[in-house]
Amino acid sequence: MWLEYIHLRQFRNYSDLQLVCDPHKNLFIGENAAGKTNILESIYYLSHGRSQRTRLDRELIGWEQPFATIKLQAQSHRHGGQVVLEAQLTLTPQNTLKTVFKYNGQPVRSRSDVVGKIPTVTFFLNDLQMLRGAPEDRRNALDSALVQYDPAHFKRMSAYQKVRQQKSGLLKQPPQSIDPMVFDSLNQQLSITGAVLIQARLDYLRQVHPMAAQAYARLSQCRDQLEMQYVSSIPLSDVLDMAQIQDFLYQAIQARQADEYRRGQVLVGPHRDDVQFFLDGKDASHFGSQGQQRSIVLAMKLAEIQLLKQQLQDETPVLLLDDVMAELDPSRQQMLLEHLDPGMQVFLTTTHLDNSLKLFLEGSGSVRVFEVAKGTVKETEIICKGAPDVAIASAQ
Amino acid sequence: MIYTKPLARLIEEFQKLPGIGPKSAQRLAFHILKRSEAEVQGFSAALIDAKERIGTCSQCFNLSCEDPCELCANPSRDHMLMCVVPEPRDLFALERTGEYKGIYHVLEGLISPIEGVGPQDLRITELVNRLTAPTTIQEVILALPPSVEGDTTSLYLSKVIKPTGVRLTRIAFGLPVGGDIEYADALTLTRAMSGRIAI
Numbered sequence: 250m251w252l253e254y255i256h257l258r259q260f261r262n263y264s265d266l267q268l269v270c271d272p273h274k275n276l277f278i279g280e281n282a283a284g285k286t287n288i289l290e291s292i293y294y295l296s297h298g299r300s301q302r303t304r305l306d307r308e309l310i311g312w313e314q315p316f317a318t319i320k321l322q323a324q325s326h327r328h329g330g331q332v333v334l335e336a337q338l339t340l341t342p343q344n345t346l347k348t349v350f351k352y353n354g355q356p357v358r359s360r361s362d363v364v365g366k367i368p369t370v371t372f373f374l375n376d377l378q379m380l381r382g383a384p385e386d387r388r389n390a391l392d393s394a395l396v397q398y399d400p401a402h403f404k405r406m407s408a409y410q411k412v413r414q415q416k417s418g419l420l421k422q423p424p425q426s427i428d429p430m431v432f433d434s435l436n437q438q439l440s441i442t443g444a445v446l447i448q449a450r451l452d453y454l455r456q457v458h459p460m461a462a463q464a465y466a467r468l469s470q471c472r473d474q475l476e477m478q479y480v481s482s483i484p485l486s487d488v489l490d491m492a493q494i495q496d497f498l499y500q501a502i503q504a505r506q507a508d509e510y511r512r513g514q515v516l517v518g519p520h521r522d523d524v525q526f527f528l529d530g531k532d533a534s535h536f537g538s539q540g541q542q543r544s545i546v547l548a549m550k551l552a553e554i555q556l557l558k559q560q561l562q563d564e565t566p567v568l569l570l571d572d573v574m575a576e577l578d579p580s581r582q583q584m585l586l587e588h589l590d591p592g593m594q595v596f597l598t599t600t601h602l603d604n605s606l607k608l609f610l611e612g613s614g615s616v617r618v619f620e621v622a623k624g625t626v627k628e629t630e631i632i633c634k635g636a637p638d639v640a641i642a643s644a645q
Numbered sequence: 646m647i648y649t650k651p652l653a654r655l656i657e658e659f660q661k662l663p664g665i666g667p668k669s670a671q672r673l674a675f676h677i678l679k680r681s682e683a684e685v686q687g688f689s690a691a692l693i694d695a696k697e698r699i700g701t702c703s704q705c706f707n708l709s710c711e712d713p714c715e716l717c718a719n720p721s722r723d724h725m726l727m728c729v730v731p732e733p734r735d736l737f738a739l740e741r742t743g744e745y746k747g748i749y750h751v752l753e754g755l756i757s758p759i760e761g762v763g764p765q766d767l768r769i770t771e772l773v774n775r776l777t778a779p780t781t782i783q784e785v786i787l788a789l790p791p792s793v794e795g796d797t798t799s800l801y802l803s804k805v806i807k808p809t810g811v812r813l814t815r816i817a818f819g820l821p822v823g824g825d826i827e828y829a830d831a832l833t834l835t836r837a838m839s840g841r842i843a844i
Contacts, residue, residue, distance in 0.1 A: 419758035434800035
């Protein structure tokens, strides 16, 4: 799978951007706040059905503009040729947001119908802090990877989310006016939709774990065994079936009922779960060095690519690297770049070209380098001597 | 404002209607002006007449000029079978099938804590009263949508109806008739699978 063309209108700081992409390497170079990440965000948005940076789609629309559109055109063997995805975000006169998604020119019923059509693996700056961050960061990373592996996960999440919203609406009321039977009905639904979510996450971790452990062993060149564990409000074992998860979850929710009434929050469920990483049995978020933690994240990303490739019948996902290269030390940079599939399309952003990046660009495969400044993107030929067939196309 | 006052007011009134934006409101208003005075009189009389005469049935809460409504008063309907629907328009949809011969109960909404709608805002007490008073009803069919609100209301109703001992069922969910399996979304297919029946 590779993106051949991107067209953004009134999206963030781009009034009209048309980009012809390279099938291999696309580098966006520019100052901070020039708009490099916005380009990756547009790809992420159509790949995931949401932005990685905001929950409010209206923030994607350019300042004081009434609409924004994103159009991506890709080539895929799996889809037998061209795939075109589009999103149109419009502010109505009533100041509500209308979003329309299109797949090959046809409007689709919901955004879940475009999710996963252009599979991506993302590696952003805050991913590197994942292990030290809040459980939410690790959960989001897990769910985003899972959505690409199994796009149906998007609907699982929104089904759960809808029930959770109703339950928090109920808990906002004063405790004495909460109808216990309505509360219980919502708990029943929360355990049904929540169990589906938990099981999908457990399945994914089971699959990704051996691949990540292997990648970690390669990266660290040591014998530390990488283990990961899903942390939930319910007791977990390998032999749980859906009905058992559902029962446990329902019991766990009931056990915290008094707390939930008092605090007015939904306290139990997969939206509170976490993933823990262990190196030789020791919790890596507490005892791991910064370098070890970064290697774990890197190993997870490489495993994600491997698993996704397997799922996509050997088609490679598109890799989005936002500013991470500068944060990795040269040896890890090199390891990341070495382990990348040579056929995989990569979009990377950076503020400056350093040596390992230059080496990567000069390696096999074609390159396009784009200079980004204040909402304009110009293709340049900079410092890429020796790169084969650097195509010059005007890509304003 | 470019419109003369009465026209502006008419457009404004149309715009308050559901699904009507500024453009449609303007089109409807211009259309009204083109029609004869008698026709417009008829139209406005129909609005007043409908509003004045139509109330709700005190038994099933369907919209009706009579109390009890034509459906509740009809002896040839099956008074052992009751179908629970959220709104009168759902009742009419079921009536259009011509297949269902029982009576109805309109809830006037669904439980939705976000919108501040709880069981006390719906006709649930009235429903339970109809089932606990000496009754002919032997089966209650819940015709509620497969949404979070529909599911919550169904679960809630199952808790309050089960003690009455009346048989409780919910309509099946699955593929639209004449639809293609490959075009159905995953959630619908999952529900259709779990709701499969022996043939």
